[in-house]
Amino acid sequence: MTFDAGTVARALEELEAPGESVVTSVRVPEGLRHAATVLQQAGLISSWNELLVQGARDRVEAIAHRAGLDAHYAEHPELRPAVAEVALALARMDANELADEPELIEQAATELIALRPDATADDVLTYATALRAHRPAA
Amino acid sequence: MATPAATLVLDSEAVTVLADVGHRKHRALLAYLEGMAQRRSRNPSHRVIVPVAVRIEAGWDRTDPKAAVINRVSGARDVPLTGEAANTAERLRATTGVSVVDATVGEAAHAATRPVVILSSDVDDMHKLAQRIQGEIRVERV
Numbered sequence: 001m002t003f004d005a006g007t008v009a010r011a012l013e014e015l016e017a018p019g020e021s022v023v024t025s026v027r028v029p030e031g032l033r034h035a036a037t038v039l040q041q042a043g044l045i046s047s048w049n050e051l052l053v054q055g056a057r058d059r060v061e062a063i064a065h066r067a068g069l070d071a072h073y074a075e076h077p078e079l080r081p082a083v084a085e086v087a088l089a090l091a092r093m094d095a096n097e098l099a100d101e102p103e104l105i106e107q108a109a110t111e112l113i114a115l116r117p118d119a120t121a122d123d124v125l126t127y128a129t130a131l132r133a134h135r136p137a138a
Numbered sequence: 139m140a141t142p143a144a145t146l147v148l149d150s151e152a153v154t155v156l157a158d159v160g161h162r163k164h165r166a167l168l169a170y171l172e173g174m175a176q177r178r179s180r181n182p183s184h185r186v187i188v189p190v191a192v193r194i195e196a197g198w199d200r201t202d203p204k205a206a207v208i209n210r211v212s213g214a215r216d217v218p219l220t221g222e223a224a225n226t227a228e229r230l231r232a233t234t235g236v237s238v239v240d241a242t243v244g245e246a247a248h249a250a251t252r253p254v255v256i257l258s259s260d261v262d263d264m265h266k267l268a269q270r271i272q273g274e275i276r277v278e279r280v
Contacts, residue, residue, distance in 0.1 A: 004209075012215065058182035065175045065186070065213025069168075072211050076159060081169035086176070089169035092278055093255045096140035120176050 008064040012057065026052070084109035086121035087128070096125065104128050143276065145250040146174050148188045148214055149243050151259035151280045153196035157208035163280060170257060170278070171211055178213070187250060188214040189242040217246040234266040243267070247275050 039045045073080040081089075084106045091099040098105055108128035112119045119127075148156070155163045156171070177184045188198075193216070198205055219227070223245050230248070231241035240260065244267035247254045253274040258264045261279050268275035 055182075058178075058185075061185075061213060061215060062175070062178035062182040065171075066179055068210030068213060069172060069175050072168075072207065079159065079165050079168060081165055081172055085166075085169040086172045089166075090142075090173040090177075091140075093143040093146065093170065093173065093276065094140040095253075095274075095276055121173050122176065 008060070012061065082109070083113060083119065083121055083124055087124040090121050091125060098125060098128050098132070101128070101132070104131060107131065141253050141274065142177065142184075143174075143253050143255040144184055145247075145252075145254045146170065146186045147243055147246050147250065147254060147256045148186065148192065148212065149256060149258040149260065149264070149280075150192050150196040150239060152257040153188065153192060153198055153208060153212070155280055156211055157196070157198065157205065159207055167257070167280065168211060171213065175213060183251070185250070186212060186214045187217050187246055188212065189217045189239075189246045190219055191239045191242040195239045217242075217249070219245075223249070230267055230270055233270055234263070236263040236267060240264070240267065244271060247271055 033048070036045065036048050036051055039051075040048060045051050084102075087105050087109060088099065088102050090096075091105065105124060105128050108131055109119075109124045112124055112127045116123070152167060155161045155167050158164060171186065174184055174186055193199075198208055200209055217223075219242060223242070226248055227238070227241040227245040230236070230244040231238060234241075234244075236244070240263050243256060243258070243264070247256055247267070248271045253276060255276045255278055256264045256268070257278050257280055259280040261277050264277040268277060
């Protein structure tokens with residue numbers, strides 16, 4: 001079945017509106033249930049139900065986002081950003097000083113991908129931070 | 139030490155660029171969303187959000203087949219404009235002079251988990267809003 005990100009998004013939109021809910025049976029490890037009860041009694045969460053719904057929603061959105069981007073890259077492989085580009089974008093969003101050193105990020109990406117082809121953009125930033133820390137003083 | 143962005147807010151220009159595969163900035167903005175998606179895989183509490191007024195301004199109807207691209211690449215959750223949110227947005231608009239839609243971007247940032255990054259073409263107005271909101275609000279140019 002083809003994944004439709006819009007269908008997922010529209011279904012999630014309905015969470016904002018008062019509407020029907022369904023009762024469903026979920027097998028939960030006893031320890032998890034107990035931990036949630038302790039948090040609720042301490043006033044740290046309002047309800048077990050809210051915890052489950054919010055957690056499930058965050059996870060559903062994260063999976064849908066990943067699947068949506070992968071579908072986009074499958075259709076337009078030329079649009080997939082390189083890991084160095086993603087790392088630079090994260091550095092900018094994080095107000096990380098590495099944002100001012102795109103060449104260092106590029107170097108880190110090249111070296112790290114040669115060692116670990118599945119490295120993430122955050123892995124590249126960590127590697128770049130180490131490169132900078134061990135860079136000889138000018 | 140830099141604190142990773144917890145929330146990414148999309149403004150109208152960001153939505154317009156992301157919805158258009160042929161736009162010259164499309165790939166560059168995808169890098170931001172790819173980064174957030176990678177982090178969400180490890181920590182789903184990271185969020186991408188879009189105020190509903192931005193969707194209207196950008197012509198983003200999720201049910202429209204033309205919205206297929208933005209639907210799938212953004213991973214964005216709607217920020218509804220409730221009565222309380224409208225009050226906050228109006229206060230921001232009144233003190234900064236930004237547009238109504240931009241004020242709702244400010245309101246969404248105000249309500250979101252920090253640090254917040256606003257992805258916008260209108261950097262000056264967004265900085266005005268950021269100065270009026272407590273907590274770390276960053277602005278990235280589209």
